[in-house]
Amino acid sequence: xxxxxxxxxxxxxxxxxxxxxxxxxxxxxxxxxxxxxxxxxxxxxxxxxxxxxxxxxxxxxxxxxxxxxxxxxxxxxxxxxxxxxxxxxxxxxxxxxxxxxxxxxxxxxxxxxxxxxxxxxxxxxxxxxxxxxxxxxx
Amino acid sequence: xxxxxxxxxxxxxxxxxxxxxxxxxxxxxxxxxxxxxxxxxxxxxxxxxxxxxxxxxxxxxxxxxxxxxxxxxxxxxxxxxxxxxxxxxxxxxxxxxxxxxxxxxxxxxxxxxxxxxxxxxxxxxxxxxxxxxxxxxx
Numbered sequence: 001x002x003x004x005x006x007x008x009x010x011x012x013x014x015x016x017x018x019x020x021x022x023x024x025x026x027x028x029x030x031x032x033x034x035x036x037x038x039x040x041x042x043x044x045x046x047x048x049x050x051x052x053x054x055x056x057x058x059x060x061x062x063x064x065x066x067x068x069x070x071x072x073x074x075x076x077x078x079x080x081x082x083x084x085x086x087x088x089x090x091x092x093x094x095x096x097x098x099x100x101x102x103x104x105x106x107x108x109x110x111x112x113x114x115x116x117x118x119x120x121x122x123x124x125x126x127x128x129x130x131x132x133x134x135x136x137x138x
Numbered sequence: 139x140x141x142x143x144x145x146x147x148x149x150x151x152x153x154x155x156x157x158x159x160x161x162x163x164x165x166x167x168x169x170x171x172x173x174x175x176x177x178x179x180x181x182x183x184x185x186x187x188x189x190x191x192x193x194x195x196x197x198x199x200x201x202x203x204x205x206x207x208x209x210x211x212x213x214x215x216x217x218x219x220x221x222x223x224x225x226x227x228x229x230x231x232x233x234x235x236x237x238x239x240x241x242x243x244x245x246x247x248x249x250x251x252x253x254x255x256x257x258x259x260x261x262x263x264x265x266x267x268x269x270x271x272x273x274x275x276x
Contacts, residue, residue: 018156018203032217065156065168079170
């Protein structure tokens with residue numbers, strides 16, 4: 001489970017997720033995305049099928065790093081790294097994107113900016129291990 | 139080589155590097171660090187030997203993701219991902235850290251904040267491939 005301090009960090013600081021998945025040859029694939037937390041898991045929303053989803057269906061291991069705003073002595077910002085296991089579920093992407101758009105773009109922004117968006121995919125990441133530097137590692 | 143647009147991004151926006159290396163079991167190790175660019179390579183400074191350096195000596199493949207400040211339609215910020223090959227050289231860390239502290243903490247901050255810091259290590263990352271979303275992929 002994600003520590004409460006890490007869940008609060010995601011709600012309050014709205015960090016971007018640097019998502020690492022594995023290509024078929026074992027090389028890392030990295031993309032950035034909005035991220036939410038629910039019931040101790042990380043959630044990502046994707047309108048269209050993408051390589052990261054194909055990677056996660058083949059190998060569900062993944063890692064997500066997120067940078068915070070608070071600077072710790074001697075000068076590096078706090079950050080959260082989650083190592084986890086993903087499952088990709090169909091549907092629900094527009095609703096989750098609307099929630100996240102409120103946090104990232106403003107409370108009155110309608111998102112996704114298109115009529116009749118596809119149902120897309122929601123990726124749930126179950127937390128195996130938390131690292132980084134912050135209240136979640138103190 | 140790193141595209142000029144990516145080098146300018148590093149100088150102007152001073153992003154943090156999310157560095158992905160590989161543990162002996164193939165799992166990803168992720169840490170955040172200040173990053174510089176010189177002669178088309180990425181540079182990281184480390185005062186003390188760390189797991190990321192042991193990982194890079196064993197397997198020099200790595201990837202670095204960096205988030206920008208400019209937002210692209212429909213709403214995600216630009217980001218730069220560099221896939222590269224690292225070599226770890228001894229010495230030079232305090233000088234590089236002082237340069238990077240000027241960019242991240244302010245021009246008058248003395249860094250590292252200790253007398254007689256160790257010479258440490260500078261990691262050079264030769265660029266194999268650039269991805270992300272920004273002028274470097276347009």
